Amino acid sequence: MDVSVAFPTALDSHEDITLAEELGYARAWLYDTPQNSPDVWMCLALAAERTTRIGLGPGVLVPSLRHPMVNAAATAMLAALAPGRVEVAFGTGFSGRRAMGYGAITWSFMAEYIRAYRGLLRGEVVEWEGAEMQMLHPAGHAPRRPVDVPILISALGPKGAEVARELGDGLYATLQLPDFAREFPRVSYLAWGTVLDEGEDPTSERVRLAGGPGTALAWHGAYEFGGQAAVAGLAGGGAWNEVVNRTPEERRHIAVHTGHCVELNEADRAAWDAGGSSLLGPTTLSGTREEVRDKLGELADSGVTEIVFQPCGPDVRRELETFLEVASRSTTAVRS
Structure with a gap:
């Protein structure tokens, strides 16, 4: 199980991602939440310029926030800045839409959007909103097409599962792990929490x-x-x-x-x-070191291939270092 990290997109996200790379995290995901955050693509580009190894991607993009051409062009730009390091995840908008008073997008819209987005990255002519279009970027404006990046889809129910099976390279899960997770070769699970110090009061x-x-x-x-x-x-x-x-x-x-x-x-x-x-x-990856290791083992047994940890609080380094120490021992035990 890979150990990765997620951050709520912020003005200093590139600094947090640089730290995560230094510590050894596999990938860094940033949220697409414009009502709470600066632009996710700008912040990922800053991180790409300051790192050399760590994977990068938006987790998750909310289709209704941008035209598929805009997300395709941004993806191509990030792939040029960080070749071989980019993955993209899509979701229906838990906070990216609901925090602005909208409901989630429909899965039919999601499927149409991802088909158009994938086609654009392949260099194809696609139809969107009744018009035909293609990425026309000449040399120096984007990488040559096709631009191949893995796409994960955040799904909990049967409709989302069908879209993920058809159009995704894996599953991006949070809040709960769906029963169908084992069907996918790649399952990223986003979680929060904190590792307690020995004898620490959990209400501190x-x-x-x-x-x-x-x-x-x-x-x-x-x-x-x-x-x-x-x-x-x-x-x-x-x-x-x-x-x-x-x-x-x-x-x-x-x-x-x-x-x-x-x-x-x-x-x-x-x-x-x-x-x-x-x-x-009960609801987060929190507890003593042993308790957190046990929770990670259960996730691995349930099909999770990448644990994505989001640190909170004023001491990001402490949270990242402590979680990685525990998770590394847990994943080593799973491998053995």
């Missing part, structure tokens, strides 16, 4: 800062997929709903997704303090 301030944002995804995900009734069934859910309900319904998605994957927002902090901290262990 360090743990809250480093493990809290990942824990908050339990409330965010429950809200988006099951509504406030689903949130109420979770530890701290009542306090979370109480804070979120102070925001008018038409703007509630803003209250929910503020700080998403970076820090606890007001509702998240209320939930954490109301007992939600107990979700840290």
Whole structure:
């Protein structure tokens, strides 16, 4: 199992990726979340210029945010800057759309988009929105076509699984691992958490800062997929709903997704303090070294071929070093 890293795209993402390469991580993924982040392609290009080995890619692109020609041209540019190091993942928009008040895109749209995107990178004439088009980039404007990059697809249900089987080179999973994961030769699993020091209190301030944002995804995900009734069934859910309900319904998605994957927002902090901290262990890759190693072993046994860890909190180096130490021992044990 490869050990990779993900970062919420930020102005200093290239520095974090440089550190991840120095430490030995296999790949670095950046999120396509324009409502929270600077442009993912700009930040990946900065990272490509500052690194030589680590893999790079957007994880995940949300098709509705850009014309397929724009993503194809950006992919070609990154492939020119980092030849042999680029992979791309696509998703329907958990935070990339929902944080702006939209629902997820349909899987039929996803399939049409990826077909057009793949065709453009192959140098073909494709049809999009009733018009025929082709990458016309002359020498010096993009690599020669075809531009071949692996494409992973984030899917949880049967419709997504079908699209991934037809058009993907692998699966990019988060929040939960679908039953069909074993069908794919490549399965990347995005996870959050923090490795506890010996005897460390799991409700400490360090743990809250480093493990809290990942824990908050339990409330965010429950809200988006099951509504406030689903949130109420979770530890701290009542306090979370109480804070979120102070925001008018038409703007509630803003209250929910503020700080998403970076820090606890007001509702998240209320939930954490109301007992939600107990979700840290069950919902994230958090725990003692032995507990985290056991969780990684279970993921490997379930078909995960790449663990993608997103660090949180003020001490990124500590999170990256500690997780890599534990994960490296876990993957070595799996190989043996």
